[in-house]
Amino acid sequence: MTSYKIGIIGGTGPQGKGLAYRFAQAGHTVVLGSRSTERAERTATEIVRRAGDAVSISGTDNATAAESADVVLLAVPYNGHAALVESLRTRLAGKVVLSCVNPLGFDQRGPYGLNVAEGSAAEEAQRIVPEARLVGAFHHLSATSLWSGAGLLDHEDVLVCGDDSEAKTVAVELARTVTGRAGIDVGALRLARQLEPFTAVLIGVNKRYKVRSGIRIAGLGHEG
């Protein structure tokens, strides 16, 4: 397996922290980014406490995390996403940039997908940094499941979309660190328009059935 240096923007939040834990456990070097270096360092320490001293993980500011990594994961809320990506433009140019950002709203009727001018958060990031190699992935994994001490989430699939096949392969392979299986390449980056808001469906199911639901694609011959 190729070992990556992965910078996680917004790595102090539950989703960034959960994926960092899984990536680090699998032997990748992880650099957590934050608006506060101290917060990122604290989160890195928390992950080491859970994963053990052998993992390679550190905390720094978002710009340094993006600059120092070969693969960058955007794990920030949609609110503020465009400004943040804009601020990292030069650092993200030319890099494989994974996005698990879900633009969601919540009102009295529950969660729903927000309208995004570019179609999706991943396409918004691609518009802001045309030189970045944008990939949508990891939208449907629950942060709680990622951070749990449980083993592989082998009842779930990671769906991956993007326009750069080589960049997509990085996410397809990284999915193994979470599910134990390659991620599923669903097609072009514009399919993030379907992947991102689908999370609203999962959150609705979770609320109604008091579960942590996930996605598993049938028909690929990997059903157990």
Ligand SMILES: NC(=O)c1ccc[n+]([C@@H]2O[C@H](COP(=O)([O-])OP(=O)(O)OC[C@H]3O[C@@H](n4cnc5c(N)ncnc54)[C@H](OP(=O)(O)O)[C@@H]3O)[C@@H](O)[C@H]2O)c1
């Ligand atoms: N939580 C889940 O279960 C889950 C599942 C799938 C996908 N996602 C998606 O993953 C992304 C992160 O989710 P999360 O729950 O971890 O989010 P979060 O806790 O709300 O935010 C993650 C981190 O982003 C930074 N941040 C917050 N507001 C920001 C702003 N305006 N500008 C720059 N940085 C900001 C914060 O780090 P600092 O304050 O340290 O900078 C925060 O710890 C979201 O887009 C979400 O839709 C989440």
